[in-house]
Amino acid sequence: MSEVAAATLGSQRPRVDGFVVGLALAGMLLVGGLVWLETAPFLVALFAVGVVLGVALYHGAFGFTAGWRNLVTTRRGAGMRAQLLLFALASLIMIPLLGSGQPGLVGAVAPIGVSLVVGSFLFGVGMQLGGGCGSGTLFTVGAGNIRMLVTLLFFIIGAVVGSIHLPWWLDLPSMDPVSLIQLAGVPGAIAIQWAGLGLVMLWVNRIERRAHGDIQRGELRLAPAQGGWWRTLLTGRWPFAWAILVLAIGNALTLAIGGAPWGITFAFNLWGAKALQAIGVDMSQFEFWTWDYPAMALADSVLVNITSVMNFGLLLGAMWAAGMANRFNEASRKRPEGRQFLAAIIGGLLLGYGARLGFGCNIGALFSGLASGSLHAWVWFGCAFVGSLIGIRLRPMFRLPN
Amino acid sequence: MQAAYKRYRVIAFLVAVLVLILADHLASPTFAFNMGDGHARTALNQRDASACAPCGAPCPSTRE
Numbered sequence: 502m503s504e505v506a507a508a509t510l511g512s513q514r515p516r517v518d519g520f521v522v523g524l525a526l527a528g529m530l531l532v533g534g535l536v537w538l539e540t541a542p543f544l545v546a547l548f549a550v551g552v553v554l555g556v557a558l559y560h561g562a563f564g565f566t567a568g569w570r571n572l573v574t575t576r577r578g579a580g581m582r583a584q585l586l587l588f589a590l591a592s593l594i595m596i597p598l599l600g601s602g603q604p605g606l607v608g609a610v611a612p613i614g615v616s617l618v619v620g621s622f623l624f625g626v627g628m629q630l631g632g633g634c635g636s637g638t639l640f641t642v643g644a645g646n647i648r649m650l651v652t653l654l655f656f657i658i659g660a661v662v663g664s665i666h667l668p669w670w671l672d673l674p675s676m677d678p679v680s681l682i683q684l685a686g687v688p689g690a691i692a693i694q695w696a697g698l699g700l701v702m703l704w705v706n707r708i709e710r711r712a713h714g715d716i717q718r719g720e721l722r723l724a725p726a727q728g729g730w731w732r733t734l735l736t737g738r739w740p741f742a743w744a745i746l747v748l749a750i751g752n753a754l755t756l757a758i759g760g761a762p763w764g765i766t767f768a769f770n771l772w773g774a775k776a777l778q779a780i781g782v783d784m785s786q787f788e789f790w791t792w793d794y795p796a797m798a799l800a801d802s803v804l805v806n807i808t809s810v811m812n813f814g815l816l817l818g819a820m821w822a823a824g825m826a827n828r829f830n831e832a833s834r835k836r837p838e839g840r841q842f843l844a845a846i847i848g849g850l851l852l853g854y855g856a857r858l859g860f861g862c863n864i865g866a867l868f869s870g871l872a873s874g875s876l877h878a879w880v881w882f883g884c885a886f887v888g889s890l891i892g893i894r895l896r897p898m899f900r901l902p903n
Numbered sequence: 904m905q906a907a908y909k910r911y912r913v914i915a916f917l918v919a920v921l922v923l924i925l926a927d928h929l930a931s932p933t934f935a936f937n938m939g940d941g942h943a944r945t946a947l948n949q950r951d952a953s954a955c956a957p958c959g960a961p962c963p964s965t966r967e
Contacts, residue, residue: 520910528917532924539928539937541947611956612963645908667960675963678955760950764957775927794959797946802931803924805947813924830908860956869957 517736521645521824528817540805546758547807551814554751554763558640558815559822560737561744565863566628566637569889574903576712578705579719583741585698585705586720590749591872592694595756599873600687608682608873609762611860613880614675616667620858621866621881623851625888628863629896631656631848635765635862638852639812643819645830648837651845652852653769659853660766661773664795668788670858681874690874697879698871720745737826752872759807762869765815766856768808771798844899848892859885 529552537545557563568580599608611617628634631652633641638656641649681690709716720741725733733739755763774784778799784790790799803809823829837845856862859881861870867885870878896903928934935943955962 521913524913524917528921531921535924535928539933605950607950607952609957612960614963645913664958667958671960671963671966677962677964760948761957767958770958789958789960792954792959792961793951794949794954797949797951800932800944801946801949802928802933804928805931805933805945806949830906830913834907857958860958860960865957 516827518824518827518829521829525817525821532813536804543758544810548810548814550751550754551811552818555640555815555818556822557744557747558636559819560739563744564637565634570893573893576708578709579717581705583720585702587745587748588871589695589698591752592691594753595872596690596874597687600682605760607761609869610678610680610875611877612675612678613877615673616670616858617877617880618884620855621884622888624855624859625885626892627848627851627855629889629892630844631852636864639815640819643816644823647833648845652849655846655849656853657769657773659850660769660857663854663857664770664789665787667857679876735825764808764865766862768812774799840899844901
């Protein structure tokens with residue numbers, strides 16, 4: 502190869518940001534080591550799963566928010582179809598696990614009622630204003646996005662307020678969780694989920710075909726768009742199919758190791774409540790924090806809370822991935838203006854409040870809910886999508902591009 | 904090309920997060936237990952099988 506050709510190839514190759522990569526690795530060693538020394542091996546394994554999920558979300562650019570928005574604004578459905586394929590694959594893996602009767606495994610099921618409808622709707626509005634969902638907020642913060650840091654801060658505040666209000670919302674009309682596994686058995690539950698997801702996919706395809714006359718099948722591509730497989734694996738951008746595979750297996754591993762599917766937003770509640778407790782607020786005066794799980798989590802270290810430990814891993818995984826792609830903090834190069842920060846504040850509050858009322862975010866309620874065969878996930882999906890439509894309409898008011 | 908961030912800010916942010924995690928952990932029953940306090944009530948397994956939602960909310964049918 503000539504020197505000119507080699508130099509050209511070298512300039513095309515993204516340089517790794519050694520500082521960010523090194524810092525992320527040091528963070529992984531420190532937090533992972535602390536979890537290893539102070540808690541139990543299963544939490545170290547879940548921390549590692551969190552790291553891998555963070556890498557997959559960043560390198561796969563797997564944003565639920567953008568996928569929904571693209572379907573509405575550009576009428577392109579590749580992102581949405583990638584999400585549907587992810588749900589289908591995860592259902593295929595996790596429903597049999599949950600239906601096996603293995604003791605200690607609990608699915609992400611939740612009651613269906615006013616709280617769920619209102620919460621998921623608010624979450625949908627918030628994700629378009631805030632610029633991300635639960636996982637999206639977390640992995641973009643890990644990648645150094647300053648506006649998303651504001652969203653995360655207000656996400657936490659909204660979640661704590663939501664936790665204080667949740668008991669009131671639960672007293673409004675609602676029904677106990679409906680598990681499709683109990684209703685129709687394992688094959689029946691998978692068949693129902695696949696049929697539902699198939700119908701949504703037909704609807705997405707119809708929208709795209711009517712607008713463009715064709716369908717871009719980007720979500721099915723296995724080979725990297727440019728560069729070799731190894732380089733793409735380390736520096737991105739991954740084809741959707743890679744991210745789908747890693748995220749589905751990651752959620753199944755979370756269930757197998759931790760006993761419950763992947764969730765994100767409970768940790769935000771916990772961090773906010775711990776902050777309030779640190780400044781002298783007695784959280785036990787609020788009913789939510791007297792329930793067994795929140796009370797146990799509040800009383801002990803964040804390092805024994807699965808959701809928190811996985812979130813730490815996810816943040817560091819996304820940071821490492823952004824460093825490998827040499828794009829850490831790249832999104833903040835153009836400083837957001839006042840209105841965009843206002844959108845992050847309002848969006849974050851709606852995300853947090855909505856996630857608590859709706860029993861989770863796109864991960865805990867939608868992804869894990871569908872993969873657990875829970876009916877509430879479908880209600881969440883529909884209401885959050887309607888909320889998202891309104892959020893998309895509101896974005897120009899805050900000078901956010903659609 | 905100029906870096907999109909200041910190194911000291913990234914380090915300061917990560918150190919602040921680590922300090923918060925450590926402060927929380929050092930005041931926890933798990934740390935007390937690890938230090939030999941056998942009476943400390945730790946919560947290594949925080950799952951509540953009777954809960955009706957991942958956040959620990961009770962079932963509507965059991966609420967008074």
